[in-house]
Amino acid sequence: MYGERRPEFDPNQLLDQFRQAFQRFSSALPGGGGASVAIALIVAVIAALWLASGIYQVAPSEQAAVQVFGRFQSITEPGLSWNWPGPIGRVQKESVTENKTMELGFRTIQGIDIPVESLMITGDLNIVDVKMAVQYRIGDLRAFLFQVDDPGDADSGSGIGKPDGRTLRDATEAALRQVVGQRSIDDVLTREKERVQADTAQLLQDLMNDYGTGLTILSVQLQE
Numbered sequence: 319m320y321g322e323r324r325p326e327f328d329p330n331q332l333l334d335q336f337r338q339a340f341q342r343f344s345s346a347l348p349g350g351g352g353a354s355v356a357i358a359l360i361v362a363v364i365a366a367l368w369l370a371s372g373i374y375q376v377a378p379s380e381q382a383a384v385q386v387f388g389r390f391q392s393i394t395e396p397g398l399s400w401n402w403p404g405p406i407g408r409v410q411k412e413s414v415t416e417n418k419t420m421e422l423g424f425r426t427i428q429g430i431d432i433p434v435e436s437l438m439i440t441g442d443l444n445i446v447d448v449k450m451a452v453q454y455r456i457g458d459l460r461a462f463l464f465q466v467d468d469p470g471d472a473d474s475g476s477g478i479g480k481p482d483g484r485t486l487r488d489a490t491e492a493a494l495r496q497v498v499g500q501r502s503i504d505d506v507l508t509r510e511k512e513r514v515q516a517d518t519a520q521l522l523q524d525l526m527n528d529y530g531t532g533l534t535i536l537s538v539q540l541q542e
Contacts, residue, residue, distance in 0.1 A: 372403040379415040381459045384408075393459055410463055414456045417536060420474055420482065422490050423449035424541065428473075435487075438495050444503040449541040452490055452522070454482065454533050461532030481531035489529070490538075493521040515540055 375398055376382045382394040384401050385408040391401075394409070401407040423436025436449050456462045462481065470476055471483035497517045498506055506514055515538050523535040 368403055372400050372407060374399055374401065374409050374411075376411060377413075379413045380411045381414045381456075382409050382411045383459055383463050385410075390460060390464060412456055412459055412462065414459060417453050417455050418482065420452045420454065420486055420490065421449075422452065422487060422494065423447070425473055435491055438498045440498055440503045440506055441500050442502040446498065446503050446506055448494060448498060448506065450490065450494055450518070451539045451541065452486070453536040453539075454486070455536060456532060457534035458532035461530050463532075465530040465532060481526075481529065482533060485529060485531060486526070486533065489525040490518075490522055493525060494518050494538075496521065511540055 374382065376394050376396045378396045380396060382399070384391045384394055384399075386402055386406060388408075394401075401409050423433075424431050431449070433447070436447050438446055438448055440446050463479070466479075466481035466485055468476070468479055468481050468483045468485045470478040470480070471487060474483060474487070476483035476486075497514055501510060501514065505511075519535055519538045522538065526533045526535060
């Protein structure tokens with residue numbers, strides 16, 4: 319299963335495998351003279367440097383997704399590990415303990431409002447300006463990296479292919495509009511504000527699960 323922890327990296331085992339491969343290569347060279355040994359030594363040094371470049375460190379707050387020839391292999395937990403270097407292998411590391419925030423209807427850094435995201439119609443046909451902040455983190459790294467093809471979102475700093483870009487923002491807007499459209503303006507702004515948040519969080523998590531984003535919604539907060 320992809321969630322299983324990979325065995326701890328053992329440098330001695332890697333060196334033994336390399337030593338055996340070097341001995342087989344040397345014995346296969348014609349002549350067995352000094353030139354052959356020199357060629358074998360050069361090849362061995364190059365191979366050793368290439369293999370050593372496959373050693374990587376996963377921080378305590380991270381997990382790493384390991385690929386070989388473009389195919390997903392496993393999830394690596396914190397610690398020192400090894401995978402085939404490029405172009406054969408690839409390692410993608412992401413923080414899975416960091417709580418991230420996505421803003422809907424406003425952008426704190428730019429100091430601007432985004433009315434096209436926040437203006438909504440309530441169940442009693444009033445227009446209300448609803449801004450929301452969503453806290454989330456990565457719950458399933460494999461799904462987060464490989465399940466959703468997202469165009470990315472510069473405002474949130476999400477790169478292409480990661481679902482906490484447009485996928486999360488559009489799903490949040492859709493969930494909030496659905497919840498707001500079922501209530502009166504007074505319920506949204508005052509009487510049932512907590513319920514609006516809870517219902518939106520649940521609906522948004524359902525959407526994230528349906529899309530296979532690998533995201534865990536921690537909370538949603540209506541802004542004053």
